[in-house]
Amino acid sequence: MGPKTASGNLLERRAGVALWRQIADRIRQAINIGEFGDSGMMPPEMQLAERFGVNRHTVRSALAALASEGLVQAVQGRGTMILRRDRLSYPIGKRTRFSEGLQGQAERIAFQCLGHGRTVAGAEIAEALDIPPGTECITLETLGGADGIPLSRASHVFPGPDFAAIPAHFERFGSITRALAEVGIADYTRLSTDVIARHALPDEVAELKLSPGAILLETVAVNADGEGRRIQYSRTRFAADRIKLRIES
Known part of the structure; x- marks a missing residue:
C-alpha cells in the first residue's frame, strides 16, 4: 500500500x-x-x-x-x-486593479519593475491582442506585494510603438493604470481571465520567496480600452497561500 x-x-x-x-x-x-x-x-x-x-x-x-x-x-x-494568517482577497472583475483590489487589507501596497523590453508577437499573444503575428510589442515584468510580502509576479505585453513609454511611466508611478493614462488610455476593462493552479518554477520560487513545491494561481488576462481595442495581455502568478482570487460578475 x-x-x-x-x-x-x-x-x-x-x-x-x-x-x-x-x-x-x-x-x-x-x-x-x-x-x-x-x-x-x-x-x-x-x-x-x-x-x-x-x-x-x-x-x-x-x-x-x-x-x-x-x-x-x-x-x-x-x-x-x-502560523495562521488570512489570505488577502483579490477581486477579478470588469475593472481589475491591483492596488484598489487590496485596499483596506494591507497598509503598504507596492509594485516594482523587474525588467522591460520589446518582443515580437507569437501566435498566442497575437490572437489575444488581435494583432498580426510578428507585430513588435512592449514588455514589462513586475512584482507586486503588500506590507513587504511578495504576492504576484506578472509579465505584461502591450501592442505596438504607441506603448513604448509604458515602462518609463511605470517606473515613475509604480502603477500600470497610471502608466496607461500617461499614454492616453484613461480607462480600460477586462475582456477575459483564465485561471489555473500549478507548482512554482525555480525563478518564481526565488522572486516570490517561496519554498520548492509551492502552489501558484496563474491568471492570463486581456484588457481593452473604451473603444474595444485590446491593449494589454498579462500573465500573473499569485502565491496561493497568500492570496485568494474572488471572481466578480
Missing part, C-alpha cells in the same frame, strides 16, 4: 517530484482548509509519518519547507506551530 493523502486516500507518487515535496503539498492544503482544527499545532512528526506512510525524515523535510514559506514554525518542547 502506498503513502496516504491528507484526507486518508492513497498518495499518488508523481514522477520527478520528491516525496517530501508531495507531503508538503498535502500539509499545505490541509492547513489552508483548516483540517488540523483549532489547536494551532501540527500533529507530531511520527503521527504524520504514519498518516502519509513515509518516514519521519521525509515529514521533517516537508515541515522545513513549509517553515521557510512562513506557514509553520518549530517551537522547542511543543512541536510545530501553525
